[in-house]
Amino acid sequence: MAGFISWYPSKTDLKIPVISSQISCQDTVGSWKARWDFGRMSYIVPPGLYALGSPDENSHVVVTANYKMTYDLVRKALAGRDLWLLVLETYGINVWCAAGKGTFGTGELVRRVGAVRLSEIVTHRELILPLFGAAGVKGIEILRRCGFKVRFSTIRIEDLPEFLDRGKASGNVRELTFTAYERVILTPIELQTALRKAGPFLPLLFLAAGFFNGSFSLHHAVLALLAYFAAVISGAFISPLLLPWLPSPAFSIKGGVTGLVIGSFFSYLAGVVSPPLFAATTLMIAAFSSFLMLNFTGSTPYTSRSGVKKEMRWALPAQALCLVTGFITILIWRFL
Amino acid sequence: MKGFSYLKGVSTLALDRGICTGCRICTEVCPHNLFYVAGGKAEILDTDLCMECGACALNCPAKAITVDAGVGCASGMINEWLASFNIGKKSRTGCC
Numbered sequence A: 001m002a003g004f005i006s007w008y009p010s011k012t013d014l015k016i017p018v019i020s021s022q023i024s025c026q027d028t029v030g031s032w033k034a035r036w037d038f039g040r041m042s043y044i045v046p047p048g049l050y051a052l053g054s055p056d057e058n059s060h061v062v063v064t065a066n067y068k069m070t071y072d073l074v075r076k077a078l079a080g081r082d083l084w085l086l087v088l089e090t091y092g093i094n095v096w097c098a099a100g101k102g103t104f105g106t107g108e109l110v111r112r113v114g115a116v117r118l119s120e121i122v123t124h125r126e127l128i129l130p131l132f133g134a135a136g137v138k139g140i141e142i143l144r145r146c147g148f149k150v151r152f153s154t155i156r157i158e159d160l161p162e163f164l165d166r167g168k169a170s171g172n173v174r175e176l177t178f179t180a181y182e183r184v185i186l187t188p189i190e191l192q193t194a195l196r197k198a199g200p201f202l203p204l205l206f207l208a209a210g211f212f213n214g215s216f217s218l219h220h221a222v223l224a225l226l227a228y229f230a231a232v233i234s235g236a237f238i239s240p241l242l243l244p245w246l247p248s249p250a251f252s253i254k255g256g257v258t259g260l261v262i263g264s265f266f267s268y269l270a271g272v273v274s275p276p277l278f279a280a281t282t283l284m285i286a287a288f289s290s291f292l293m294l295n296f297t298g299s300t301p302y303t304s305r306s307g308v309k310k311e312m313r314w315a316l317p318a319q320a321l322c323l324v325t326g327f328i329t330i331l332i333w334r335f336l
Numbered sequence B: 001m002k003g004f005s006y007l008k009g010v011s012t013l014a015l016d017r018g019i020c021t022g023c024r025i026c027t028e029v030c031p032h033n034l035f036y037v038a039g040g041k042a043e044i045l046d047t048d049l050c051m052e053c054g055a056c057a058l059n060c061p062a063k064a065i066t067v068d069a070g071v072g073c074a075s076g077m078i079n080e081w082l083a084s085f086n087i088g089k090k091s092r093t094g095c096c
């Protein structure tokens, strides 16, 4: 297990691992693998109670998810402190998504507090939860069912030490941000998903474009693949990065605008000279980029369910229409 | 959240001030800081900034807040929609 040092010298028969706040090379490599979605699903730590440093019966109890990247961030942020870490079974999913699904929830927290016999280990009755956990955990219910008072702390793990020191959240600790860095670290998974989902269709695209003029042309086949990659880069990397500066609050429009720019750039570089073909290629890249950017709503901390529903209702048909128009234009151009 | 706002006039967030007890729990759980309490009753700053996470409604002891909660995620919704037609993997109803 990551960060394991020894067993806690407990007075009871409970086995509590003592863990280190040091993040090893292996942990760092692992977190990058997880960001790129290699074996992400198995990126978990066993749920239960962990001792960080040498906590006693008065030490804080910090609750977190069993997604290994979250667990690593928490123990790293809390380096040099003595406290208890209560890890919930969220099936390797981060706090935010797990709270939305209900796995980081009231039932699991009550169960876990009971399973590790927390009331025998600490004398106080307080649990510190990440603020994002509030979407899944009902504080008053926890108090009623197991006697522990829930305190929702901060959004960012890095702000947790300050919260513990001051005993409350203050000022910008509770303010949500979505900085360029916070957006960029989300893009590998978007890129990976886009490529994986399209995987089976890529050879098809390669062949269809290759045989477009009758006999096989490697040039056309490669261009079609490159057009696809251009759309992916546009919708799953450039658009998320430029998010606040792109026009309109609607994600599909943001992605579409980037796609139009990248698409015309691509068509120009690819040497597409005929205007209808140029327009069709650009339109198809824009439609795809728009679709990918619409998917990015799932990674932002401010899009609402009702909003996404409303946007999808007109954006999906519009994207499909653009794709079909582009495709038909190319066919007409080919056979005329 | 400065610099970010999504579609206006769609949030399902609603507050019944009549039954609010002014306990302030909502001010502690909303990630967007959308609540404040004045004169013993909660107020919503700006409904359009709500991301419908449901934390306030879940934690309000008086049940004064309602919201159609869920993760605002297109791929999750496409999956749900496909599942309702019995296509696609049924186990994956969310996005993450």
Ligand code: SF4
Binding pocket: B015, B019, B020, B021, B022, B023, B024, B025, B026, B027, B037, B041, B042, B059, B060, B061, B062, B063, B064, B065
């Ligand atoms: S949590 Fe509910 S009862 Fe308490 S202040 Fe907010 S709305 Fe009012």
Ligand code: SF4
Binding pocket: B013, B029, B030, B031, B032, B033, B034, B049, B050, B051, B052, B053, B054, B055, B056, B057, B067
């Ligand atoms: S649903 Fe979430 S974002 Fe909306 S007001 Fe409630 S806690 Fe805040």
